[in-house]
Amino acid sequence: xxxxxxxxxxxxxxxxxxxxxxxxxxxxxxxxxxxxxxxxxxxxxxxxxxxxxxxxxxxxxxxxxxxxxxxxxxxxxxxxxxxxxxxxxxxxxxxxxxxxxxxxxxxxxxxxxxxxxxxxxxxxxxxxxxxxxxxxxxxxxxxxxxxxxxxxxxxxxxxxxxxxxxxxxxxxxxxxxxxxxxxxxxxxxxxxxxxxxxxxxxxxxxxxxxxxxxxxxxxxxxxxxxxxxxxxxxxxxxxxxxxxxxxxxxxxxxxxxxxxxxxxxxxxxxxxxxxxxxxxxxxxxxxxxxxxxxxxxxxxxxxxxxxxxxxxxxxxxxxxxxxxxxxxxxxxxxxxxxxxxxxxxxxxxxxxxxxxxxxxxxxxxxxxxxxxxxxxxxxxxxxxxxxxxxxxxxxxxxxxxxxxxxxxxxxxxxxxxxxxxxxxxxxxxxxxxxxxxxxxxxxxxxxxxxxxxxxxxxxxxxxxxxxxxxxxxxxxxxxxxxxxxxxxxxxxxxx
Numbered sequence: 001x002x003x004x005x006x007x008x009x010x011x012x013x014x015x016x017x018x019x020x021x022x023x024x025x026x027x028x029x030x031x032x033x034x035x036x037x038x039x040x041x042x043x044x045x046x047x048x049x050x051x052x053x054x055x056x057x058x059x060x061x062x063x064x065x066x067x068x069x070x071x072x073x074x075x076x077x078x079x080x081x082x083x084x085x086x087x088x089x090x091x092x093x094x095x096x097x098x099x100x101x102x103x104x105x106x107x108x109x110x111x112x113x114x115x116x117x118x119x120x121x122x123x124x125x126x127x128x129x130x131x132x133x134x135x136x137x138x139x140x141x142x143x144x145x146x147x148x149x150x151x152x153x154x155x156x157x158x159x160x161x162x163x164x165x166x167x168x169x170x171x172x173x174x175x176x177x178x179x180x181x182x183x184x185x186x187x188x189x190x191x192x193x194x195x196x197x198x199x200x201x202x203x204x205x206x207x208x209x210x211x212x213x214x215x216x217x218x219x220x221x222x223x224x225x226x227x228x229x230x231x232x233x234x235x236x237x238x239x240x241x242x243x244x245x246x247x248x249x250x251x252x253x254x255x256x257x258x259x260x261x262x263x264x265x266x267x268x269x270x271x272x273x274x275x276x277x278x279x280x281x282x283x284x285x286x287x288x289x290x291x292x293x294x295x296x297x298x299x300x301x302x303x304x305x306x307x308x309x310x311x312x313x314x315x316x317x318x319x320x321x322x323x324x325x326x327x328x329x330x331x332x333x334x335x336x337x338x339x340x341x342x343x344x345x346x347x348x349x350x351x352x353x354x355x356x357x358x359x360x361x362x363x364x365x366x367x368x369x370x371x372x373x374x375x376x377x378x379x380x381x382x383x384x385x386x387x388x389x390x391x392x393x394x395x396x397x398x399x400x401x402x403x404x405x406x407x408x409x410x411x412x413x414x415x416x417x418x419x420x421x422x423x424x425x426x427x428x429x430x431x432x433x434x435x436x437x438x439x440x441x442x443x444x445x446x447x448x449x450x451x452x453x454x455x456x457x458x459x460x461x462x463x464x465x466x467x468x469x470x471x472x473x474x475x476x477x478x479x480x481x482x483x484x485x486x487x488x489x490x491x492x493x494x495x
């Protein structure tokens with residue numbers, strides 16, 4: 001039986017395909033960026049067809065690079081940008097409207113209205129989430145309300161709703177399978193994380209017909225097979241998880257109390273809370289960490305909307321740098337104490353503030369301020385936001401954190417990881433394989449396909465590549481963070 005595993009990692013700014021061997025080593029990878037569309041203030045869209053074509057390109061490319069045929073792949077695992085919403089025609093597979101991205105804030109007023117009507121307590125109790133435009137339900141309802149005839153067609157069962165994982169599965173299987181997994185379902189505001197089913201009251205509240213919704217599966221399951229014509233032979237799709245939950249699995253955080261933080265376009269921290277779903281009193285999210293063999297493991301999550309996207313903005317929006325690799329040298333030159341703060345609230349602030357009206361700002365600029373200071377402030381904003389999350393988790397009863405496992409593209413920067421350790425005053429471990437999101441998806445497929453016998457076997461494959469210990473004096477640490485707190489206060493409108 002083949003033991004190679006292929007992960008499709010469909011992210012916010014690029015699609016990637018990675019082939020792993022059974023020990024979790026990368027055999028080959030392929031990546032393609034795609035367009036970002038900003039049609040109005042706070043609106044973010046993607047072209048579903050461009051996403052689909054990018055996925056086909058990278059999967060075909062990685063098989064070629066790895067010198068493997070489709071028959072040599074044991075299974076595919078899909079991981080995806082969560083909450084991003086697509087509504088499509090079941091007959092043709094064509095999207096009715098561009099994908100509305102998780103960062104999109106167009107439904108802010110509707111969420112505020114539902115909150116004012118007193119619905120948030122029920123929503124939080126059943127879903128673990130908050131009433132915020134971030135999640136999928138209001139995005140799907142927006143499409144139904146703004147595309148002519150869409151609501152009537154949805155009621156008749158002619159339309160399908162899905163997050164990116166579901167849309168890709170539909171296309172990969174030639175429209176045969178309309179499925180998602182429990183982690184992605186738990187991010188829609190429509191799924192009851194306690195009953196593990198779509199919730200009739202929530203469907204009614206948000207105006208989303210049940211006929212649109214996919215079947216919800218375990219994270220390791222027989223999702224379907226790809227059409228033979230796509231890659232030369234059918235490949236089983238056997239694993240699926242939203243990107244942050246996939247990273248938790250890739251980091252082998254299988255024990256209650258283990259915690260990981262992923263630094264990609266945004267930053268997402270998940271604490272494994274075991275069989276208990278905690279309800280946060282500090283506006284963190286309870287979510288499905290993973291579901292295997294029908295058993296649910298829950299997580300407590302803090303979501304930061306902008307992490308690596310801040311560096312992308314410095315590169316593409318301001319043209320201060322040519323590439324992200326330049327940032328580390330600039331930060332070493334600037335140092336940590338340059339008095340500039342960047343609050344990257346380009347689409348509002350995520351946890352623990354959940355302020356969709358906040359907007360980004362730079363503070364502390366003087367005639368001496370240069371590119372190196374602004375770039376370094378962008379890097380530091382990620383650590384400051386991470387500390388916001390850690391403090392909220394501690395207040396929710398998470399206890400004292402001793403070690404944080406990190407992953408994602410930003411943690412290739414040693415300066416960033418050291419500053420994280422310094423500002424949080426905790427040890428930070430970077431794994432040997434930082435592509436843990438894709439690795440987690442591959443592990444899930446491997447579990448289903450018999451490549452791995454258990455989570456314990458997977459946990460034994462995790463290795464630390466570098467360990468970072470705090471070195472900063474307490475006084476400097478607290479002064480830097482106090483400046484951040486003041487900067488955040490200045491950009492918030494809903495105080």
